[in-house]
Amino acid sequence: FRNKNGFPTNWPVVGMLPALVMVLPRIHDYFCEIMEEFQLTFVYEGPWFTNMNVLATVDPANIHHIFSKNFGNYPKGSKFKEIFEVLGDGIFNTDSDLWQYHRKMAQSFIAHPQFHKFLVNKIWEKVETGLIPVLDHASQQGLVIDLQDLFERFTFDTICTIIMDHDPKTLRVDLPDLPSFKALNDIEKAFLHRHAVPVCVWKLQRWLGVGQERKYRQSWEVLDAFIYECLSKKKEEMSKRSASKERKSHNEVGIDLITLYMDEVQQSATFGSNRDKFLRDTFLNFLAAGRDTTSVALSWFFYLLTRNPHVLSKIKEELDSMMIHLKYHHDDGELKRSRLNYLSRNFEELNGKLVYLHGALCEALRLYPPLAFEAKVPIEQEILPSGHKVDPNMQIIISMYAMGRMKSIWGEDSYEFKPERWISETGRIKHQPSYKFFTFNAGPRTCVGKSMAFAQMKAVASSIICNYHIEPVKDHLVIPDISVILHMKHGFKIVVKRSSVHTKLGD
Numbered sequence: 041f042r043n044k045n046g047f048p049t050n051w052p053v054v055g056m057l058p059a060l061v062m063v064l065p066r067i068h069d070y071f072c073e074i075m076e077e078f079q080l081t082f083v084y085e086g087p088w089f090t091n092m093n094v095l096a097t098v099d100p101a102n103i104h105h106i107f108s109k110n111f112g113n114y115p116k117g118s119k120f121k122e123i124f125e126v127l128g129d130g131i132f133n134t135d136s137d138l139w140q141y142h143r144k145m146a147q148s149f150i151a152h153p154q155f156h157k158f159l160v161n162k163i164w165e166k167v168e169t170g171l172i173p174v175l176d177h178a179s180q181q182g183l184v185i186d187l188q189d190l191f192e193r194f195t196f197d198t199i200c201t202i203i204m205d206h207d208p209k210t211l212r213v214d215l216p217d218l219p220s221f222k223a224l225n226d227i228e229k230a231f232l233h234r235h236a237v238p239v240c241v242w243k244l245q246r247w248l249g250v251g252q253e254r255k256y257r258q259s260w261e262v263l264d265a266f267i268y269e270c271l272s273k274k275k276e277e278m279s280k281r282s283a284s285k286e287r288k289s290h291n292e293v294g295i296d297l298i299t300l301y302m303d304e305v306q307q308s309a310t311f312g313s314n315r316d317k318f319l320r321d322t323f324l325n326f327l328a329a330g331r332d333t334t335s336v337a338l339s340w341f342f343y344l345l346t347r348n349p350h351v352l353s354k355i356k357e358e359l360d361s362m363m364i365h366l367k368y369h370h371d372d373g374e375l376k377r378s379r380l381n382y383l384s385r386n387f388e389e390l391n392g393k394l395v396y397l398h399g400a401l402c403e404a405l406r407l408y409p410p411l412a413f414e415a416k417v418p419i420e421q422e423i424l425p426s427g428h429k430v431d432p433n434m435q436i437i438i439s440m441y442a443m444g445r446m447k448s449i450w451g452e453d454s455y456e457f458k459p460e461r462w463i464s465e466t467g468r469i470k471h472q473p474s475y476k477f478f479t480f481n482a483g484p485r486t487c488v489g490k491s492m493a494f495a496q497m498k499a500v501a502s503s504i505i506c507n508y509h510i511e512p513v514k515d516h517l518v519i520p521d522i523s524v525i526l527h528m529k530h531g532f533k534i535v536v537k538r539s540s541v542h543t544k545l546g547d
């Protein structure tokens with residue numbers, strides 16, 4: 041499947057498709073090999089007459105050009121919108137004016153100090169009332185648990201709470217299978233299916249209402265029902281409050297995103313009768329953007345810690361040094377509560393001080409970016425900085441997974457998990473340009489939820505590291521799934537033990 045120069049063989053009629061099919065089960069690693077070998081850019085020739093030519097690139101100069109310098113030439117486009125049609129006219133799926141409108145609103149609400157307060161409060165509430173009880177239960181009963189599943193539940197509950205002021209409580213000891221939680225998983229599978237099969241195939245399946253497309257439609261209905269119910273509850277609550285002229289003080293808990301959006305939408309004449317649809321699209325986009333990305337990042341982070349105990353020790357040292365005065369509690373429960381209280385009460389301050397933890401999270405996000413691929417199609421033909429020509433019949437694929445592992449970008453030790461890479465000589469976080477550390481995208485469409493994600497990851501990471509010891513189940517295979525989101529194919533099976541009381545904090 042490769043010719044003597046190392047290129048995938050370009051066969052008559054079928055092009056390089058056989059080589060691609062052969063490597064599909066290990067596509068992420070294959071991308072790494074081929075990108076390093078071909079100086080970061082490679083043209084894949086698809087079967088004849090299919091318009092399936094692809095330019096795969098991880099060259100930072102190309103990324104900078106596509107995502108920032110000539111951003112206007114690379115919109116999401118109609119194909120993307122068709123595949124992700126359930127997301128409606130939300131921020132992910134739109135271009136031009138409507139996207140700008142979404143973007144401005146999202147940025148201003150996420151930066152709202154009252155929303156930030158709400159976010160931090162709710163994240164810690166979920167840690168204390170959801171995550172810790174489930175881990176304690178597993179520790180007491182000696183259960184094997186799937187940490188990836190736990191994190192998905194954690195992020196689903198927190199994201200629903202912070203954007204819709206509704207906690208579905210999927211993170212409980214009995215781990216319930218709620219329809220809305222499951223529906224989001226099925227929708228994600230359908231996205232992959234629509235990417236993988238020819239358009240005419242999935243469109244026929246959609247028309248017939250069969251296979252993955254049937255599940256897609258059903259999940260769509262479940263999610264709509266869930267979101268519209270949350271919206272109507274919130275509206276009812278808001279109108280009751282304004283009827284009774286009651287002014288709820290937000291100072292204590294802060295303001296959720298739905299209240300900020302509803303206030304804006306009520307006052308704007310732009311929406312007419314489409315207000316509910318706008319809110320539905322907005323919340324579904326946030327839900328899709330914020331759940332699996334953060335949970336997958338946490339899963340790989342803990343996986344890397346179990347394989348790099350020296351990094352875990354350094355994170356513990358950093359956390360210990362912040363909580364020095366809590367070392368001498370002797371009652372186990374009391375100690376755990378004190379640590380948690382301390383972390384949650386001082387989170388704002390700690391968030392900026394936990395430099396090593398921040399570096400370790402960035403390092404995990406570099407090696408295992410939650411979104412593994414990004415695709416673009418140019419509107420007009422042009423030459424990229426690498427010298428390759430692209431045109432509207434060509435798809436450009438960027439493998440974030442390969443990009444984070446290139447020796448020519450990150451150095452000879454690019455495969456090593458080294459948080460030190462992110463720390464400057466003065467002990468501060470070293471900034472890396474987004475066209476090099478591409479995990480959160482680059483340019484005008486950079487992830488708007490990055491700081492939200494870091495707040496969640498730090499809260500979860502510090503509470504678990506301070507209170508528990510995690511042991512991966514022996515012989516359980518941890519490998520990335522072949523999907524747009526870099527899930528662990530078989531989850532991350534672990535046993536958890538509460539840290540001993542009598543050892544030094546962090547031992």
Ligand code: HEM
Nearest residue numbers: 131329330333334337410411479480481485487488489493
């Ligand atoms: C570790 C966690 C996360 C990672 C790695 C991540 C990564 C990304 C990436 C790569 C994009 C670009 C996607 C594209 O345009 O195709 C993106 C966009 C976006 N992200 Fe995140 N994200 C994370 C967490 C979050 C969270 C928690 C939220 C908030 C709920 C969020 C909200 C968004 C939104 C709204 C966009 C669309 C921005 C736009 O198109 O203008 N993300 N994110």
